Amino acid sequence: MAEIVDSGDQLSVSQWLLILFVALVVFDVAKYTYNKGSLNGSSYFRSGLFGTYAIVDMILHPVPFWSRQLSYNRNGASTNAMMGTFMMYVTNSSMCKRIFKDVDNFILYAHPNAHWLFGKENLIYMDPGIHKSFKFLLFAGVYGKEALSTYLGYQIAKCRQHLRALAVGESAEVGRGRIHDGIGWTNIEAGEFEARLAFRLMNADASQESFVGPYIDAATKVKLTDDILTFTLGFLCFPCPLPFTGLGKAIAARNRIIAILEDIAKKSKEFVVAGGQPRCVMDYWAKEISENPRGFEVSDHDMAATVLDFLFASQDATTSAVVWALDILTDRPEEVSKLRDELKEKGKGKDSLEDYFYDCEYLLQTAYEVLRYRPPVPMVPHIAKKTVQISEGVVCPKGAMVIPSIRSAADNEEGSDVYSPGGAYSDPNFSRVLTFGAGQHMCPGRKYAHQVVAVFIAVLVTEYDFSRRLTQKSRNTVFYPTLFPEDNLYKVHERAAIL
Helix, strand or coil, X not given: CCCCXXXXXXXXXXXXXXXXXXXXXXXHHHHHHHHHCCCCECCHHHHCHHHHHHHHHHHHCHHHHHHHHHHCCECCEEEEEECCEEEEEECCHHHHHHHHHCCCCEEECCCXXXXXXXXXXXXXXXXXXXXXXXXXXXXXXXXXXXXXXXXHHHHHHHHHHHHHHHHHCCCCCCCCEEEECCCCEEEECCCCEEHHHHHHHHHHHHHHHHHHHHHCCHHHHHHHHHHHHHHHHHHHCCXXXXXXXXXXXXXXXXXXXXXXXXXXXXXXXXXXXXCCCCCCHHHHXXXXXXXCCCCCCCCHHHHHHHHHHHHHHHHCHHHHHHHHHHHHHHCCHHHHHHHHHHHHHHCCCCCCHXXXXXXXXXXXXXXXXXXXXXXXXXXXXXXXXXXXXXXXXXXXXXXXXEEEEHHHHHHHCCCCCCXXXXXXXXXXXXXXXXXXXXXXXXXXXXXXXXXXXXXXXXXHXXXXXXXECCCCCXXXXXXXXXXXXXXXXXXXXXXXCCC
16 A cells, blocks of 8 residues: 655645745845834835835826925935835935935936936946046037037027927917826917927927037937937836837837937047038037047947937926926016016127127026026935945945935025025035036036026027916926926917017
C-alpha cells in the first residue's frame, strides 16, 4: 500500500506569496516611518501601499494633492511616499536654495518621466564639468546681448501678428464655443479667447522663429508645435512608456523633434563655417562652438537635445509667465497707464519698438516683477545622493526624492504678496526667488524668457485694450504642468490711437 504523506503542514504557493507580500509591506512601513522621523507628513496608508495611491492622486488631482502636502508642512518640510520612494517636500526658502546649489549631495531628477522624455544624455543630467562648459557656451553666445537683440525683432513681429489676429477675430482661437481645453470644459464666447491656448501658439511661433526659423517651413512649424505639446503632456502621464500610452506617445514625439533638430544643427554648422552671420539660436550656438572650443565635441544630437529643452520651456513656462502677466495687468489699470506713459515717452522720435525697447526701464522691471511674483514652474524634484541634513531636524535619507517648491519658497519670502516693479522686493537677478532655479542648474534661458514677457507687455499695452470675463474658476490655479489660472477668458481690441 502506498504511503500517505500528510501535507497539512506545508504551505501553498499562494500562502507563501501572501507572507512575502505582508513582509514587504511591513518592511516598507518601517522604512517610511524611520525616514519620516519627527517630520510631519502623509501617513503610510494615506499614500497607498508602496506609494501607489500618491502617484495616481498627484497625476489626476495635482492641485489638491500638493495643497494637502503643503498642509502637512512643519519646519519647512513634509513627507510622503511615491512609487516605493520616500519623498520630502521642501518649502523653506533657504533649504530650497541649499538643495539647488548642493550638487555634491543632490542631483536633478526633474520629474518621474524626465529620463524618458529628456533622455539621459540631456544637459540637466550631464557631468558637472561638461555641464559647466555647456552653460558657458549658452550664456556667452546664445543668450548674449547681440543674440537677444536678434531675437527681439522676431518676438515683436510674432506677438503683433497673433494679438492682431485675436483682436479682429482671424484667429481660430476666438469664439470657439464649448471646448475641452486640456484641463476641463470651457465655454469661449463670441469675440473672446482662452489665453493659455492662444498664447501657447504665439510663443511656439516666436520661439521656433528665434531658435531655428531660417531652417523650417510652415509645415514643419505645425509639426513641431503639435509634437512639443504632445511632449509636454508626457509630464502629466503615468510613468508607463508603452507605445499606446500618453508617455509612449510623448517619447515618439520627442524622437520626431530630435530628428528635425539634428538635421538643422548640421545645416547650421555648415552655414556658420561658410561665413554666414547668425540668424537664430542654432546659428549663434554653432558660431560659439566653432570659435570657442571647450575641449569637447558638441554633436548635432547634443545641440538638438538642448534646443528641445528651450522649445519645451518656451511653449510651457514662458506661456505661463505671459498669461500671468495678463492676469496681473488686468487687475491693475494703474500699472497699464504707467507702462503706456513710459512707452510713449521713450518712443518719441523713434521708428520702431526695437529702437527703444531696452531703454524702457519700467517695462523691463515689470517683466522681472511678473516672474518674481508668479513663478511659472512650481517645483523641481531632486534625488539625495547620500544622507544629508539640510536644516535642524530635517534629514534627507539617501535615495529620497527631495522636492524644493519654487512657488511655496517664493510665497515664504518677505514681500511675496506685494506687486511693485522696481520696488523694495524687486529681484531682477533672481537671487532670492528661485524662479529659474539656482546654482549650476539655474536656467540658461532666463534672459530670453524675461525678454519674451517684456515684449508681450509692451505690444499689448501700447496697441490694445483688453478685458477679462471672470468665472468661478478664474482665481484657481492649475498645473499644466507649469502654473496657470484655471481659466483665462479675454477679449482684446485695437486702441483707437497707437501711442
